[in-house]
Amino acid sequence: MVYTDYFFDEPVFDLHDGGYIPLEKTDLPEKPLSIPKLLKPDKIEGNDVYYTITAQEGETQILPGKKTKTWGFSAPLLGKTVVFKQGVHYHIHLVNELPEVTTFHWHGLNVTGPIVDGGPHAPVYPGGSRDIDFTLDQPAQTDWLHPHPCPNTARQVWNGLAAAVIVTDPEEAKLPFPRNYGVDDIPIVLQDRNYHDNQLDYKTDYDMDGTLGKYAVINGTINGVFNVTTQRLRLRILNGSNRREWRLHFDDDHEFTQIASDGGTLPEPVELTKLMITTAERDEVIVDFGDKKPGDVVTLMSDDVPILKFKVGNYTRNDVKLPSHLNTIPKPVVTPGSKIVHTVMSGMDDQVRLDGKLFDMQRIDRKQKIGDTILWDVTNTNDMDKGMIHPFHLHGCQFLVLSRNGKDVYPNEHGWKDVVGVNAGETVRIAVKFTKFGIYMYHCHILEHEDTGMMAQIEAYDPDHEHKFHLISMEEMMNGGKS
Ligand code: C2O
Numbered sequence: 001m002v003y004t005d006y007f008f009d010e011p012v013f014d015l016h017d018g019g020y021i022p023l024e025k026t027d028l029p030e031k032p033l034s035i036p037k038l039l040k041p042d043k044i045e046g047n048d049v050y051y052t053i054t055a056q057e058g059e060t061q062i063l064p065g066k067k068t069k070t071w072g073f074s075a076p077l078l079g080k081t082v083v084f085k086q087g088v089h090y091h092i093h094l095v096n097e098l099p100e101v102t103t104f105h106w107h108g109l110n111v112t113g114p115i116v117d118g119g120p121h122a123p124v125y126p127g128g129s130r131d132i133d134f135t136l137d138q139p140a141q142t143d144w145l146h147p148h149p150c151p152n153t154a155r156q157v158w159n160g161l162a163a164a165v166i167v168t169d170p171e172e173a174k175l176p177f178p179r180n181y182g183v184d185d186i187p188i189v190l191q192d193r194n195y196h197d198n199q200l201d202y203k204t205d206y207d208m209d210g211t212l213g214k215y216a217v218i219n220g221t222i223n224g225v226f227n228v229t230t231q232r233l234r235l236r237i238l239n240g241s242n243r244r245e246w247r248l249h250f251d252d253d254h255e256f257t258q259i260a261s262d263g264g265t266l267p268e269p270v271e272l273t274k275l276m277i278t279t280a281e282r283d284e285v286i287v288d289f290g291d292k293k294p295g296d297v298v299t300l301m302s303d304d305v306p307i308l309k310f311k312v313g314n315y316t317r318n319d320v321k322l323p324s325h326l327n328t329i330p331k332p333v334v335t336p337g338s339k340i341v342h343t344v345m346s347g348m349d350d351q352v353r354l355d356g357k358l359f360d361m362q363r364i365d366r367k368q369k370i371g372d373t374i375l376w377d378v379t380n381t382n383d384m385d386k387g388m389i390h391p392f393h394l395h396g397c398q399f400l401v402l403s404r405n406g407k408d409v410y411p412n413e414h415g416w417k418d419v420v421g422v423n424a425g426e427t428v429r430i431a432v433k434f435t436k437f438g439i440y441m442y443h444c445h446i447l448e449h450e451d452t453g454m455m456a457q458i459e460a461y462d463p464d465h466e467h468k469f470h471l472i473s474m475e476e477m478m479n480g481g482k483s
C-alpha cells in the first residue's frame, strides 16, 4: 500500500496565516548539496570517546557575491555531524566562541537533565566551556544538536546553529539500509531563510508565530544538487526550521519508503509519495532510483516549489527488498492506577501558552516517577480556521503516539517519537516513560513560540534517590550572575 496524502489536517496547513511567507522558486545557480563533515574524536580510550564541540562564528558562501556571516558547531554553518554508538561513554568538551551565552541541547538523546541535556539551565558563556559525559544507551536514530538559551533559541538557530546527530546500534546495523555517510546515507537539514544584502537579519524577519524565509536552504545550500551514485539513497530528513512545515514529494510522484521516525527504526517500512514534517521532527526515508537511468533528474519539492535535485548517475544494480518487519516496539504498559496527564497548547502570537502559563525556569510544572508509563493527552486548543499546528516536544525520552482525537495515529507514527505535530482542535494521546532522573522541558517546537514561553518543565524523579536541582533564573542564565 502506498500512501499519497500528507495525513495532517489540510485546513491548518501553515499557508493561511497573514504572516505566512511561501517558499519561492529560486533562479540562483545550481550548487552541489553541501554534506556536513563528520566530527572527529579528540581521543579514544577503550570505551571512552572524547569530543570537543565549539559554537563558533563563521562565513559561508550561500549566495553569489558577499559571504554570509553564519554560526555553527565546529563549522562555519550548521555543524559537523556527530556519530554516537550505543554503549559508548562519551566525554564532550563544549566551547562557546560566540559573542553571547548559548547552550548545547541534545534533541532526542536520552541523557540526564537539565545539565547534560543542555536546556536553558546549562548555559555556556562567551569564552567559556562546559564538560559533560554520558553513556549512550538508546537505539539507532537521527537526532540533532541545537542551542536552547530561551528566549534566544530561535535567533541562534536562525544564525545557523544546528548539527545532525546519528546514533548507531548493532541491531539496526543488520538491516539492509544504506549507511555509507555522504554517499548513500545523507543528512537533509531543511531550513528557510531570507538574506538582506547577503546577510541574515533575524530582527527584520522576526515573526512571533515563527520566522519564515522565502529561500529553501538545505544543509546550507540553496538550489542544491546531489549526485546519486547508488541505486538506493537514505535521506535523514531533519526539519531544522524555526517554524516551517515541509510538505515533501518528488516532481514525478516517485515513491519512497520511510524507515525511521525521531526515535529510530519504524516497526514496518511505510511506502509514501508525500511526507509532511513539522519542526524538529526527523524522518528517514529510502529512495530507490532503480527505475531511473543515468542522466535522469528527480526533484524534491515542498508544496509546489522545487527545493533539491537528485541527478542520477551510473550505479550498480542493487535490488534490495526491505523485510516487512523492521523493529519490535513493545506495546506500552500503562502504570496501573496512574492518572492521565492533560497538557494544553493554546494561542498564537503573544497569546501562546502551555497549560495556560508562560515558562518559568524556577517552577517545576509536573513530576513523573522514572520507570512509570503514563498517558499524556496533549491538546491544541486553536480552532481549525485560525489555528496552526503546534509541534509538541518532550526532552529526556522517546514516547509512543497512541491516538489522535481517539482515532488511529498516522501510518508513519508507529515508532518512537519526541515531537508530534498536533493539529488545531486535536488531542494526541502519547505514552511517556522516563528512564533517567532529571528536569526536562516540554514545549511547542515552533522556536518563537518556545522563546515566548510556550514551555514548561517536568521533574522525572527516582523515589529511592532524592535529587536536589538548582534551578537558575532566566536572569542568571543570561548574565551568569553578572549584571
Ligand atoms: Cu529541540 Cu527543547 O528542544
Ligand code: CU
Pocket (backbone or CB within 6 Å): 105, 106, 107, 108, 393, 394, 395
Ligand atoms: Cu529537545
Ligand code: CU
Pocket (backbone or CB within 6 Å): 352, 389, 390, 391, 444, 445, 446, 449, 454
Ligand atoms: Cu506553537
